[in-house]
Amino acid sequence: MSHLPLRAQVASALGRTAATLSRMTGQGDGSVIGGRVGLVLEPELLSILARNRKLVLVSATNGKTTTTRLIASALAELGDVATNAFGANMPAGHVSALSQNKHAPNGVLEVDEKYLPEVLDKTRAEFVCLMNLSRDQMDRSAEIWLLAKKWRTAVQGSSTHVIANCDDPLVTWGASSADRVTWVAAGQRWKEDSWCCPECGGPLDRKDADWACRECPLRRPQPQWVLDGDAVIDPYGQRWPLRIQLPGLANRANAAMALAVAALYGVSPDRALPRLAEVKSVAGRYTMVERNGRQARLLLAKNPAGWLEAFDVTDPSLPVILSVNAQVPDGRDTSWLWDVDYRILAGRPVFVTGERRLDLALRLYVAGVPFQLMDGFEQALAVVPPGRVDVIANYTAFQQIRAEFGRAV
Structure with a gap:
């Protein structure tokens, strides 16, 4: 922490103390209160803690906690990883995660969909993983088309590398303004929120996994990574069987996204897959x-x-x-x-x-x-x-x- 400004050092230390007290008194795991205390003392603490770190931000309506855990497990091949493992996915939780593991050069942060633009702006993360968008907490987050639009604005002109699920039209539209995008065909079983083109409002034609707007050029991009049954096919055509302990198709999709992120980060599938196979439950899920x-x-x-x-x-x-x-x-x-x-x-x-x-x-x-x-x-x-x-x-x-x-x- 010595490289941090004195004010940030004090804010971070007091935040960790608050988190510890929260855990000791049974008030919670401390992953939110510690960050809140730190941000009160130093409003720019998230930006300061993110400096000189290589970060991945993970956002989606469903699966972001699990995918964050899978990516963090894969990147553990490279050393310590700072991560908000219990799902505190707003700036206070991010501050806590980075402060608790203050020496970790790498970080994987789950981010609430609504907060992604703010967190990306604060952290300048090198990678952003975008998986799916569907209706959720409409009284708080409004229409998901507005979220996709915010994502699209946030990544436009950014230096971040986006890894996105091309099977979701809303995610594709939100990610396609980025300069660098790696497309993953991770699937989309719930289609009820994406029958209309987010670009022009026209109808989307769907055939199997493919989709295209009938009235404008927006269509499913060609994926570099493909989830194919119980395996993932990488950009070189090599097939990697998924032997994960987490159940269901959704978790195979999460694993496919995690493999793509890990590979771009520098961890090849042969090294990442054994790490993914170690994950049995995530913050109580599947326990x-x-x-x-x-x-x-x-x-x-x-x-x-x-x-x-x-x-x-x-x-x-x-x-x-x-x-x-x-x-x-x-x-x-x-x-x-x-x-x-x-x-x-x-x-x-x-x-x-x-x-x-x-x-x-x-x-x-x-x-x-x-x-x-x-x-x-x-x-x-x-x-x-x-x-x-x-x-x-x-x-x-x-x-x-x-x-x-x-x-x-």
Whole structure:
């Protein structure tokens, strides 16, 4: 820290102290409060801490925490990596991450979609990884077309190298203004937010993975990296089997993005893949916890696209507990529940809990899915027969469940 100005040194040290006290008193993991304290004392602390570091920023509606973890694991081949592993993805969390690992020359930071332009401007990151955009917290972030436009403005004229998912038209439009873009065909199963061209508003024609605007030149770019089933094909045509422990197609897409970023950073797939295979869970996601003979697997789903991916990894033979809140971090508006096709749960024992359990119960009733309404997660878990159970929860509901098990990671 000696290379930092004195004011920044003091701000960073006091921020770390605040974070430590937060952890010691059980108030949280300290990944936000430490950064807030530091930024009050030195408003430019993020820019100062980012100097002389090689950084990757990771942003998306879904999968950014997992992809950040995968990239950080791959870059560990090069030495220490500063990262916000627990998902504190706004500037205060970034300050905490860089301050806590003050000597790490490399950093991988998950960034909230809304804050990406500000964080890129502050950090001058060398790489930006953009994966997907879909409706999420509309009361806070507004229409996702506006987010894509902000991304497009942020990377235009920037020296950063963008790694982007070319299967998502909104991401493609947002990234295409950058001078340097590496395109990854990582897939896009949720298409309900991108049937219209973000450039001109015309209809998008889709055929298999390809897409093109019917009324302007915008179309899917030719990818350099391709997710192909259980493998990734690199720019040289070499096929790399993905042997990761994280389940589902979405995580194979996350791994494909991580491999592309790592390769540009200087870590080849043969060195990165073993690192990716070590990751079993991410900030509680996919963790198996046990209580009174029940083994519960925790899955996070914050929006319609996320629920689609969560359904992909659940076991149809198991009961499922669904928990939905609508606190500030979730977004107050639960109308998105009506965009999720819950009929896939028909035939399974379904238990509904969370602060907005009545909203979810009405949605299931209309979908014709039988369920049992529970007052809380503990009650739901107690009613489930001994054995395995899947748990799907949105953000604050997920964190509450994690807290009941000691914030399992």
